[in-house]
Amino acid sequence: MAKSLELIKHRGPDEKGTYFSSCGRCGKLHFYNSCMESELTIAMHPALGHIRLSIIGLDDGQQPLSNHDQSIHTVVNGELYGYKDIKADLESKGHVFKTATDSEIVLCLYEEYGISFLNHLRGEYAICIWDSKRKRFFLARDRFGIKPLYYTQIKGTLFAASEIKAFLPFGWESEWDVDSILQGGVLFDMRTAFKGVSCLSPGHYLMATPTGNVQIEQYWSASYPNKTIKETRSADEMIQGVRGRLVDAIEQRLVADVPVGIYLSGGIDSSCIAGIVKHLKEKSNIQTKTKAFALAFVDDDDFNEGHIARRTAEFCNADFQVLQVTESDLLDNFEDSVWHVEQFHFNLNSVGKFMLSKMVRDQGFKVVLTGEGSDEHFGGYVHFQADYLLEPDLSAPDGIQLLTEKEREKKLDMFSQQKEFKKHSKTDFADDGNDSHRKMLNNISLPSLLGSSFSLSSQYYSKMAVEQYGSPNPALTIAKSMNGVNRARAATDWHPLHTSLDTALHSFFSNYLLCPLGDRVEMAHSIEARTPFLDHILCEYINGLPPSIKIHPNKGGPLIEKWILKEAVKPYVTQEIYERTKAPFFAPPTKEPNPKFMDLLSKFLTRKNIDRLGWIRYDKVSEAITTYLKTNDLRTYQDLLIITSYIILSIRFNVAPYKPSRFVSSFNGAVDSCSTQ
Incomplete structure (x- = not known):
């Protein structure tokens, strides 16, 4: 256990703690637990380990946490928002709290509601609970997969951890999962590069019992409106709805017992966060400046957003610091960053974020706000525009001037001829003749775009591997990552844009944007990133909006991505940011x-x-x-x-x-x- 915790101490250098069952037998790591099993039964001898990055309840937030009679034990990784209100409600029901930390609400919520306690959580988390009375071992991951959670079996023992390397001291012998590697499972479903090691899917829980039953169930899923039902709300009403929920999501994420900074780029997502933070501080008469951090690539002005971020910081009265890096700097950090993210890099983006997180930690910060999740809800990437154009928007409210069928088909033809895609990438996005993924997901282009863009070219795989596992087809892996119920809805009820957004959330988003470009490079240097755009209350509201409110028709020019977000945050950003089109975060080629x-x-x-x-x-x-x-x-x-x-x-x-x-x-x-x- 001690060696395992040592391997991932970068995730929590402030404290560490362990729990061993009364028999004293161990089989776990970082913050989750194990079950000792034979061929017929599982003998529950749990052990919990935790390493802490102290942010809330600095003096009394040590974990593992136990309830009043020592029958329930838990470890929690992440942040739970609105915890003070939840505490007050639970105290009115007779529950007693021993700490000032947000994590303790997990124990009392579990006692009060059983496994349905997850419905009461707001935030990013990976949780383990050992219930000694029910002999039940329970794991859960947040709705979007912001926090990682891996599990495997080693010699009949179930292990779970925040990082795969934590399994090594327990005798785990790594092997390649070549099928996962060839078919894109590393980026597009819940497999990893290692045989027998999986991610727990976002919005799911795992429960193991003494009978040998291991059960994985979904507790939350995104949903979207029927594409044929006309929206009755006005555009202004929906703009106000987004604005109010986004401001609340940001305000909740400013709660901490340590300073909170912002990762700032040249885009609208991080810029509006900075602007809203300024608004909230002025409203509360807080005089301290917010610290904003940015990454600038000095080798290429086309990819350097540092000057735009600086102007935004000045507008928001933020204390601005930029890390300037060259390609050589990124390459110097390549090897260490791969070790931390535990999967492949297809460019140097993650390495840049890895270096930025180190700079932020060196400045004495532990917490930052980031803009992840906006594009996947408001339709920020160019491939979402292609899928928006596949069908007319029958749900658009009055007052939204839609494209005619001729105009829509003309714009769609530009995408089908790859004219738009080639503005943004040198990758060939054409299908390889196998269109089964399109048939599964109402003809959306997203699987083929992501699959061909971010996978290893097929000629490098050995003949033996291809003969055993078939020719690489990552697009099909992406299509299969959506569950059957949602695929049925996509076929009949959802607009193709919503199908595309949901598919992205279930594949590339959680496995790449939130992992090697998110938690793993941030926590490599003990930085907790908070993501207001992944507040599930905000996201459920956004999901219920019609497609043409997200990607706005524009008869006189290109489609306007993230239209409703731009309108909602216009009071908080510069005119430059409001008018700027989406520029994906890329380290320069x-x-x-x-x-x-x-x-x-x-x-x-x-x-x-x-x-x-x-x-x-x-x-x-x-x-x-x-x-x-x-x-x-x-x-x-x-x-x-x-x-x-x-x-x-x-x-x-x-x-x-x-x-x-x-x-x-x-x-x-x-x-x-x-x-x-």
Whole structure:
């Protein structure tokens, strides 16, 4: 246990605590628990471990926490908002609190409502509860997957943790899940790169009992209105609805016993947070300046938003600090950042966020507000526009001037010809002829766009791996990541834009934007990021708005992304930010082969290391390096980063070389035999 906690102490350097059952047997790590099992029964001998980043209840918030009779024990990772009101309500029902921390409400809510206590939580969290009376072990993850939660079995014992590396001291022997790697499970569903290690899905809980039953259930899911029912609210009413809920979400996330900063970019999401924080401070007559932090890429002015962020900081009367980085700086931090995120990098974005978090921690901060989740609810990315155009918006309220069918089809044709996509990426977004993912999700383009953009090119996989697991089809993996009930709704009830937004939330968003670009690079340096745009009360309201309120028709020009957000936050941002179009956060592509990048390739992409993986072709890697030196091709650069990431993981986790399963080979042979009879 101590070694496990030590491996992830970056997540909570302030304190650590453990709980062992009366038998004294252990089998857990960071903040979750284990069950000792045989072939027929599970003998419950739990152990809990916790490392603390103290933010609320600085003096008495140690974990694990236990109830009054020591029958229920819990560890909580994250923040629970509105906890003071919940405490007051529970105290009126007779519950007694021993600490000033927000985490303690989990114990009393569980006592009061059982496993339905999750419906009363607001915030980001990963929770473990050991109920000794019911002999019940319980895990839960927040609605969007802001906080990570992994689980696996080691020699018949169930383990769960915030990071996979915490399993290593308990005897976990890492192996590649080549099927997950080939099919895109690492980014697009709840698998990882490691066999037998999974993420608990956002909005789900896991419950294990002494009978050997392990049950995973969904407790929350996004929902959207019927696309044929006309909206009766006015646009102004909906703008006010978004504004009020967003201001409340930000105000809730300013509650802390330590200073709260802001990650500021040149976009409307972080800018409006900064502006609303200024408004709330003025309203409360708080004189202290907010600290705003930004990342600037000095190699390329096209990707450097530092000057825009500085003007926003001045407008918001914020104390502004910018971290300027070069491509060489990012490459110097590449290896360590891969170890922390435990999955591959396809660009250097996560490395930049990794470095920014270190700078923020060095400035003495533990908490920042960030803008993640806005694009996935308001339709901020260009691919959402393509899916918006697939069908007319029959639900639009009066007063919204819609495109004619001819205008809509003309704009849609621009996307189908890839004219719009090519403005934003050099990636080829065309389908490969397999359109099953489109049929599953009402013809939306999102799966093929994400699948082709962020996956390793198929030519690098070994013939043996492809024969065993099939040709890579990450688009199909994305489509399958949505549950069957929601796929049925997408087919008949939801507008394609809403189908696209929901699909993004269930795949790339939780597995990449909230993980290697979110919690994992922030907590690598003990930074807690709070995400107002993922307040579920706000999100449920946004989900209920018609598509043309999010992506606004514009007869005279391009579609207006995130229209209602822009209108809702107009009082809090500069005119420059209000009028600016979406610019995705990207580290700039290299203009010519960087010597440090070539050194990185020379260090890791050796024949010995490639052969140790067992599922990558060395000849194709060698060809790619030669091609890259000649062409500086962006896609080749991306592929080489991905493969280098896997080599680093292979070394750091001592992953066993991949060997094909004889069972699967035999099974495939049997299927082939049957199919020819």
